[in-house]
Amino acid sequence: MSMSNKQQGFTLIELMIAVTLSLLLLTGVIQIFLSSKQSYRTAESLSRTQENSRYAIDALSRDLRSAGFQPCKKTGLLANVVNGAPSSLNFFGAPLVGYDGSNGTFDSDFPAVGTTAGARVAGADAVRIIRGGGTGFSVDIHNATSAQFKLVGGTHNFVDGDIVLVCDSENSSILQITNANQTNVTIVHNNGTGTPGNCTKGLGFPVPSPCTANGTAKTYGPGSQIVSIESFIYYLGISASGNANSLYRKRLINSAGTPTLGNAEELVEGIESLQIVYGVAPDPVSPAQRYVTADQLTGATTAETEANWQNVVSVRIGLLMVTPDEISAKDDTSTYNVVGTDIASSGSGLTYSSDRRQRYIFTSTVKLRNRGTL
Known part of the structure; x- marks a missing residue:
């Protein structure tokens, strides 16, 4: 009996199906x-945007x-006896001063508006903050005649050229240290030396005008406190990555005995505008x-302006944040109102470049703790 060996395959129709x-x-x-993937990119971009906004507001x-x-x-x-009393040391006049980006009037501590990394962003606001440092030292002896403080304890961290504040229950003075001795735990505040230097060795109020060598006498007693002066400016600048704008900060440093604002630090990017x-x-x-812009606090004279800033008890921060990636289906053409300022993709006023990145507004109100005379 013969066996039939047959092979059968798929038909063309079956293969096509x-x-x-x-x-x-x-x-x-x-x-x-x-x-x-799109959901992941959207969630990641939103998460990074929220993280950036939280860091910027916290700082x-x-x-x-x-x-x-x-x-x-x-x-x-x-009494501020430092020569010239530059803006970064105007502690008593206005320890908090804002700058309105809509008029572009900023002092020389801020960079100019531009397109390179670190340049200031047009239309964004800025602020200057001055405060006493968190670490204080107690006075043991103050010899006003020789302009010397001896401090309590075995050491201090002051160096020549530091700007410090000394205070007791009745007086406060800002001065520059002309000689800091770690071994003797002393600091000296003579006039006629240092940059910018002290106009007088007298620390009392009022400071004579014109200033004199001995000034107004004041001796700070045992238990008086000395702290360093810290000064910061915050502004919105072009990011080093070129992807978006960044929050920048400059801080007061001691550069070889001369107080100056240091290099700009890029803190966080992804900020379209700061108001x-x-x-x-x-x-x-x-x-x-009521809440007003920095321009509305500018008076006819310097004294009036400083008095207006002394009436500020809180600050409201508004950030227009932008995602790092283009995650929208179409270009963003919305108008955003950031604490009273309209920012649009086109037209008059503040604008941003329309693209497919998403934008969000974050705000926070900060109560100032150190207002007025107590």
């Missing part, structure tokens, strides 16, 4: 993958909250009655 079904399944898998809030801090009771007897308004109250213990 199989290929079609495979393509349909593959298309579904690809769509699921792309959808999951600003921490220094804003302590503007004007000093370790003693505040009084009206305030700040200031809460004004009739006295330091009342809540803010």
Whole structure:
């Protein structure tokens, strides 16, 4: 008996059906993958944006909250004997001063508007903060005649050229250290030396005008406190990555005995615009009655302007944040109101470049702790 050996395969129609079904399944898998990837990119971009905004607000809030801090009771007897009293040392006049980006009037400590990394962003606000440092030293003996303090304890961290604040229950003075001796635990505040130097060795109020060598006598007794002066400026600048704008900070440093604002530090990027308004109250213990821009606090004279800034009891920060990636289906053409300032993709006023990145507004209100005379 013969055996028949037959082989049978798929027909062309069966192969075409199989290929079609495979393509349909593959298309579904690809769509699921792309959808999951897009969801992941969206969630990651939003998470990074929230993280950046939280860091920026925390950095600003921490220094804003302590503007004007000093370790003693505040009084009206305030003497700054540092020559010239530059903006970065104007502790008594205005330890908090804002700058309105809409008019572009900034002092020389801020960089100019530009397109390179670190250059200031047009239309964004800025702020200067001055405060006493957190680490204080107690006075043991103050010899006003020889302009020398001896401090309690076995050491201190002051060096020549440091700007410090000394205070007791009645007076406060700002001075530059002309000689810091770690071995003897002393600091000297003579005039006629250092940069910018002290105009007088007398630390009493008022400071004579014109200043004299001995000035107004004042001896700080045992237990008086000495702290370093810390000064910061915050502004919005072009990011080094070129991807978005960044929050920058400059701080007061001692450069070989000369106080100066150091190099700009890039803190966090992803900020389209920074807007700040200031809460004004009739006295330091009342809540803010209205919020105004920095321009609205500028008076006809320097004294009037400083008095207006002394009435600020809170600060409202507004950030227009932008995602690092283009995750939207279409270009963003919205108008955003950031604490009273409209920012649009086109037209008059503040603008941003329309793209497919998403934008979000984050705000925070900071209560100032060190307002007025107590």
